[in-house]
Amino acid sequence: xxxxxxxxxxxxxxxxxxxxxxxxxxxxxxxxxxxxxxxxxxxxxxxxxxxxxxxxxxxxxxxxxxxxxxxxxxxxxxxxxxxxxxxxxxxxxxxxxxxxxxxxxxxxxxxxxxxxxxxxxxxxxxxxxxxxxxxxxxxxxxxxxxxxxxxxxxxxxxxxxxxxxxxxxxxxxxxxxxxxxxxxxxxxxxxxxxxxxxxxxxxxxxxxxxxxxxxxxxxxxxxxxxxxxxxxxxxxxxxxxxxxxxxxxxxxxxxxxxxxxxxxxxxxxxxxxxxxxxxxxxxxxxxxxxxxxxxxxxxxxxxxxxxxxxxxxxxxxxxxxxxxxxxxxxxxxxxxxxxxxxxxxxxxxxxxxxxxxxxxxxxxxxxxxxxxxxxxxxxxxxxxxxxxxxxxxxxxxxxxxxxxxxxxxxxxxx
Ligand code: ATP
Ligand code: MG
Numbered sequence: 232x233x234x235x236x237x238x239x240x241x242x243x244x245x246x247x248x249x250x251x252x253x254x255x256x257x258x259x260x261x262x263x264x265x266x267x268x269x270x271x272x273x274x275x276x277x278x279x280x281x282x283x284x285x286x287x288x289x290x291x292x293x294x295x296x297x298x299x300x301x302x303x304x305x306x307x308x309x310x311x312x313x314x315x316x317x318x319x320x321x322x323x324x325x326x327x328x329x330x331x332x333x334x335x336x337x338x339x340x341x342x343x344x345x346x347x348x349x350x351x352x353x354x355x356x357x358x359x360x361x362x363x364x365x366x367x368x369x370x371x372x373x374x375x376x377x378x379x380x381x382x383x384x385x386x387x388x389x390x391x392x393x394x395x396x397x398x399x400x401x402x403x404x405x406x407x408x409x410x411x412x413x414x415x416x417x418x419x420x421x422x423x424x425x426x427x428x429x430x431x432x433x434x435x436x437x438x439x440x441x442x443x444x445x446x447x448x449x450x451x452x453x454x455x456x457x458x459x460x461x462x463x464x465x466x467x468x469x470x471x472x473x474x475x476x477x478x479x480x481x482x483x484x485x486x487x488x489x490x491x492x493x494x495x496x497x498x499x500x501x502x503x504x505x506x507x508x509x510x511x512x513x514x515x516x517x518x519x520x521x522x523x524x525x526x527x528x529x530x531x532x533x534x535x536x537x538x539x540x541x542x543x544x545x546x547x548x549x550x551x552x553x554x555x556x557x558x559x560x561x562x563x564x565x566x567x568x569x570x571x572x573x574x575x576x577x578x579x580x581x582x583x584x585x586x587x588x589x590x591x592x593x594x595x596x597x598x599x600x601x602x603x604x605x606x607x608x609x610x611x612x613x614x615x616x617x618x619x620x621x622x623x624x625x626x627x628x629x630x631x632x633x634x635x636x637x638x639x640x641x642x643x644x645x
Pocket of ligand 1: 349
């Protein structure tokens with residue numbers, strides 16, 4: 232679990248600013264859920280035999296009433312719980328987003344942490360392929376807004392329940408022929424979650440996984456048409472994709488469309504956003520049946536990628552740093568700083584005393600565009616001395632009337 236220190240936080244703030252504008256552009260509304268939920272919610276929602284529930288959750292008992300609680304490992308289950316609890320899904324559609332920390336007990340490494348952040352997007356009440364394609368397109372748009380390169384899209388269809396059941400039967404029969412080479416995980420999952428056996432990273436099992444019966448060959452007409460619909464819209468929008476028949480996702484709630492945006496620039500933690508359709512989850516968690524589609528995006532991984540690809544992150548430097556000497560000048564500086572802020576400027580007022588020299592060192596370190604100097608003479612004349620510290624005209628110095636200060640800094644500060 233990481234601290235985000237002041238040197239790193241500008242990248243976070245930039246990320247949040249860009250993503251908020253982006254989410255607004257698609258009409259998504261923000262929802263905020265608690266970080267702690269009932270353990271049962273994730274067991275039901277994410278699935279008993281998933282990696283997350285089997286080994287990654289931080290769970291504990293409430294000391295007072297013995298209730299089993301878990302730090303959320305993902306956001307979809309909690310979002311659905313909140314929507315059901317507050318009746319947000321009756322005869323209406325919802326486009327919702329959230330951002331916040333998620334917790335998974337994993338082996339920490341680059342791009343994989345025990346506390347990480349996701350932006351989650353969930354669209355409820357729409358069963359047609361247009362919304363699947365739209366959430367995928369949104370992400371393509373986000374990469375473009377950030378100027379990210381080397382990201383590619385993989386999609387698949389998991390079909391519906393009956394289709395998955397037929398495939399499951401064929402898959403188990405196929406996998407039973409390989410019990411002698413299956414690893415521990417594989418053996419354990421053969422009957423509980425055979426699809427996950429194919430998701431193995433074990434090189435010895437690749438060929439077996441490669442030749443296994445493919446879910447896509449078991450799709451019925453409706454699922455097939457839905458998948459074709461998604462692909463047609465992606466084609467129309469000029470979004471390149473690869474159909475990966477082995478893409479299954481690690482969470483149980485998906486059906487039909489699943490997708491991952493991956494990059495080759497982050498080693499093995501290459502999935503930066505992943506999601507799909509989950510038409511049965513709302514009902515499973517106690518709501519009326521309600522189709523849904525969504526994705527989770529790993530904030531840390533995208534920040535690593537921005538850094539890796541040297542994407543410039545805009546840092547908000549102060550417009551002015553005010554240095555001052557003497558009691559009268561100090562009072563005037565205090566009031567002037569507030570007037571400048573009221574005009575929309577970002578102003579650092581020097582606090583803590585010290586010589587002009589030491590104050591100027593701090594002004595330089597602040598990266599401010601201007602230093603505003605108020606000494607005894609300036610205080611008496613109601614003026615200030617402006618020194619340009621950074622950008623156009625750096626090094627220039629002049630004295631101006633206090634009344635004009637805000638206007639000069641705003642008009643020349645750009
Ligand atoms: P992975 O295969 O990398 O473990 P996942 O399938 O478990 O990913 P999801 O549950 O789909 O991941 O979460 C969505 C996104 O959240 C991932 O694509 C990734 O970007 C990010 N993510 C998941 N787990 C972590 C983690 N431990 N640390 C950082 N980011 C993570
Ligand atoms: Mg995982």
